[in-house]
Every structure is written in structure tokens, then in C-alpha cells.
Amino acid sequence: xxxxxxxxxxxxxxxxxxxxxxxxxxxxxxxxxxxxxxxxxxxxxxxxxxxxxxxxxxxxxxxxxxxxxxxxxxxxxxxxxxxxxxxxxxxxxxxxxxxxxxxxxx
Amino acid sequence: xxxxxxxxxxxxxxxxxxxxxxxxxxxxxxxxxxxxxxxxxxxxxxxxxxxxxxxxxxxxxxxxxxxxxxxxxxxxxxxxxxxxxxxxxxxxxxxxxxxxxxxxxxxxxxxxxxxxxxx
Numbered sequence: 001x002x003x004x005x006x007x008x009x010x011x012x013x014x015x016x017x018x019x020x021x022x023x024x025x026x027x028x029x030x031x032x033x034x035x036x037x038x039x040x041x042x043x044x045x046x047x048x049x050x051x052x053x054x055x056x057x058x059x060x061x062x063x064x065x066x067x068x069x070x071x072x073x074x075x076x077x078x079x080x081x082x083x084x085x086x087x088x089x090x091x092x093x094x095x096x097x098x099x100x101x102x103x104x105x106x
Numbered sequence: 107x108x109x110x111x112x113x114x115x116x117x118x119x120x121x122x123x124x125x126x127x128x129x130x131x132x133x134x135x136x137x138x139x140x141x142x143x144x145x146x147x148x149x150x151x152x153x154x155x156x157x158x159x160x161x162x163x164x165x166x167x168x169x170x171x172x173x174x175x176x177x178x179x180x181x182x183x184x185x186x187x188x189x190x191x192x193x194x195x196x197x198x199x200x201x202x203x204x205x206x207x208x209x210x211x212x213x214x215x216x217x218x219x220x221x222x223x224x225x
Contacts, residue, residue, distance in 0.1 A: 031211075033209075033212075035151070042217055042218060043201070044213075048211035054213060095141065097151040
């Protein structure tokens with residue numbers, strides 16, 4: 001079965017750039033997306049189709065995808081961005097989520 | 107803003123059954139493909155099942171195949187998840203989410219309903 005691998009945690013200082021990776025076989029060939037989930041809340045879509053931002057998502061969120069790795073980048077990270085982030089992709093009739101990355105803004 | 111609401115969660119014994127429902131408050135679900143996703147306490151997201159807008163095509167994770175059934179009643183504008191032979195490991199918050207077939211993503215999500223399976 002298809003697997004997506006994320007680092008369990010990433011730390012960043014306020015105002016700096018955070019990068020969260022998601023690895024999977026030929027991930028660039030799939031339309032991956034990213035979700036943000038804050039404690040006690042439902043997930044929110046922040047990036048879809050590799051690079052697109054839904055309306056209402058700040059411009060500091062961006063996505064890229066090359067080869068086997070997708071990357072969520074948060075530029076000028078703010079304290080409010082502290083959350084869990086999940087990547088997702090479709091493969092062979094099933095949706096797959098990465099294990100999630102806890103972003104800590106120190 | 108589109109809002110989804112799940113209901114039907116609760117405490118059930120191992121081997122028991124439960125039916126979850128998902129409705130929309132500001133729009134009709136009829137036009138959308140839908141999914142169920144669950145999250146065990148302190149764990150990550152796990153996709154459970156999906157269904158096309160007409161209900162004619164369904165998808166299941168291997169972990170629930172043969173035990174769970176996704177369905178929809180478009181006349182009642184409601185999505186369902188019928189859960190049988192429940193296991194302790196099915197304990198989780200269950201979310202419904204719209205499947206954007208043109209965006210290949212889930213947006214929006216409901217607030218979730220907690221299912222607890224006791225041993």
C-alpha cells in the first residue's frame with residue numbers, strides 16, 4: 001500500500017521560514033494537498049494540487065512538489081501557525097495521509 | 107461558509123454497531139462526493155471511506171472493508187457511515203468532509219463525532 005512519510009516535528013522561530021516535507025513514491029505525479037489542524041479543531045485545507053491556496057489562506061503558505069517529495073513552506077511564520085500539518089494524496093482507489101508533522105513556533 | 111455536522115457517535119461495546127450521519131447547514135450535499143476520515147485519540151488522520159455524488163461508487167480503507175458501509179440519501183441530504191463488528195481500535199473522532207473532485211482535496215470538514223468502542 002502507498003505510504004506518505006513526514007517528519008514528526010519541525011521547530012521554527014517567529015518570522016522565519018518553516019519547511020515541512022512529505023515523501024512518497026512518485027509523489028510529483030499525484031495531486032497532493034496539505035491540511036492544518038490546531039488542537040481541538042477540525043483539519044483545514046491550506047494547499048491543494050501541489051501549489052494552490054484556497055481562498056482565505058494567507059499567502060505565507062506555499063507548496064511545491066518534485067520527484068518523490070512535496071514541501072509545505074510557511075514564510076514569516078507566526079505563532080498562530082503552530083499546529084499539526086498533514087499531507088495527503090490519492091493512490092489506486094484510496095486516500096492516503098502522511099503521519100503528520102507538529103510545527104512548533106519557538 | 108459551508109458547514110458540515112456529524113452526529114451518531116457514542117459509546118458502544120466491541121462487536122456492536124453504530125450509524126453516523128453527516129448533514130450540511132448552508133448547502134445541499136447532493137452535488138458533492140463525500141468522505142469519512144477518522145482520528146484516534148492523540149493520533150493522525152486516517153481516511154475511512156468515500157462515495158461519489160450519486161452514491162454509485164464507493165471506496166473503503168482496508169481496515170474497515172467488509173465492516174463499514176458508506177451510503178447517502180440525497181432526498182434527505184444526508185451522508186451515512188454504517189459501522190458493524192466494531193473493534194476497540196475503531197475508537198476515534200469521525201469527520202465527514204466534502205471531496206472536491208476538481209481539487210483532489212477535502213474541504214470543508216465537519217466538527218467530528220466521537221466513537222468509543224469498549225472492550
